[in-house]
Amino acid sequence: MEDAPVELVRLSGVGRTVVLPDDEDLTILSGVDLVVHGGDHIGIVGRSGTGKTTLLNMLGLLDRPTHGTMEWAGRDVRRLSGRATAHIRGREIGFVFQQFNLLPGLSALENVIAPLMYASGREFWSRRRIAAEMLERVGLAERLDSRPQHLSGGEQQRVAIARALVRSPRVVLADEPTGALDVETGAQVMTLLDDVSRDSGAALITITHDPGVAAIARRRYRLEHGALHPLEAAA
């Protein structure tokens, strides 16, 4: 008998409001309910300006909800200190950004090493070997010393995927991971992201405006006017 998947994140009636310069409130998200389990692959589609990135930022503990409750592994995130939040971000969450956000001036290997600089013990002292193995997994064993500006878009996103997964996070958050890539390269990157996440047992949450990308996910949602609506389950 298989173990029940572990609940990682629970959003209950979560909303996010910002105050505009003229003191008016702008509601970006409202009443969002979502539960993420280990090994999930969730796709969230929505047009620009619907709050996709805001939702992803909250899921990644980069931002906090103004309404509702959000739990991370059963802990209310409002009660987490800045240090604890940073620790969870480093240990449990991996980010893949649309613009790759590789650190300029660092090689592919050094970029993947970067998150391990915030680790401790064996993970820190063996960082070079761990990062090299991760780059090998994404097919960049020959490009370890290449700088971002010398890599193609697809290769840069692979480095970003390796960097997101190098600390074996429990949740991988991908913000428009194919947004800066051509269709063919985007499909390859998504397949890689799905495979590597699945292999490591991490939950993968992808937000995209491309229904094709979201279609790869096993659970799909549409974000519209700040509200999250489930779509039919993938076959």
Next chain:
Amino acid sequence: MIGRVLTGFAAAVIEAWHELRIHKLRVLLSLVGVGVAVAALSGTVAVADIGQQALVEQYERDGRPAMLNVYAYDPQDDTGSGASAAIVRPAVAKVTEQFQISHASMAGNTQLRASRADFTSDVDLLVVDPPYAVMHRVVTRQGRWLVDSDAANLSPAIVVDPRLLKDMGLAEASLPATIDLKGASTTVSATIVGVTATSDRYMEFGRAYLLADAYEHWFGATQPMADASWKIWVPTDGSEELTEAIRRSINAELPGFETQVDRSDYLAWGGNDDLDSVKWVVVAVSSVILLLGALSLLNVSVITIQQRVREIGIRRSFGATSGRVFFSVVMESIVATFVAGLVGVMIAIALVNGPWTAKYLLEGVADPPPFPISAAVLGMGVSLLVGALAGVLPALVAVRVRIVDAIRF
């Protein structure tokens, strides 16, 4: 816990080093600003040390601390001349033996006429005992100083200053050489056995040093030394009490004479006030230099952080705490200024020990001080302090940026 702290520290240093490696141009700018400031600071302090040493040596040519000047005269003598050396010398010898004083010398002054071949010049003759050189920092740069056995020479040994040597048309390489010293009614052929390192620029004539015993032998009968005084070199600690005790003893040894026993070195007349002035000028100049260096570093640091906001946001998404970001930015500044400080100190050492300094600053300095360790330590310490202070402001900016805003920056 300790392991985690050590790992964090090591990681912060590595990150700082990576940043410096990546941003070579910025590092170079920081290096130029801080390096020049530290070089100027260390160099100024070192040059001030040399200047101070030169000033001290110049002062000490009038007597090293604590130098007592002993003078005796007969109040019944209407000529106003001092007591003769034959009377005072035994008294001084007895007192120096009583107080176990190792350095004492007569210091009598008279004027003679010197000549050699077609060269003729007046000469200021200083009649001394062998310890005089040590007591007054008289250093010979060629030949040697006078010794007791010189008193028995058939041609009296003299040491001259460079000016007299030149006046006699002689070069240092031609020593020993003889010149004629003409007194009131005696002419003596004297042998120059040494040349001092410097001439006294305030003297009207060149100078020659002659042993007191030799003077007495050759000129004593026709031109007895009048107004001679004696110098006694005593430790500075407890010199006041010792001066008083020596004064009493000299008085007791010379009944019927008035005696004066007083400090005559620069510390007694406040010469060190000048040295303090030099120090304060150096501190003021150094502070201005340092302030300019620190401002340039701060300027570069703040601009850099504004350029690095996105990178800091990305690092925080990896789990960097605000404390870690703060520490990394400060550490980066410190590592940069440490390297800059090191380069600055090395430049200062090269300049201070360079030929230019030797030619213009060390001329006439008998004991040129080595590059002061304190100047190097000060330069390094100040560069680290400036690095830390210049790192704090950008570090505060870095931790105050919201992560979501930083990533989109």
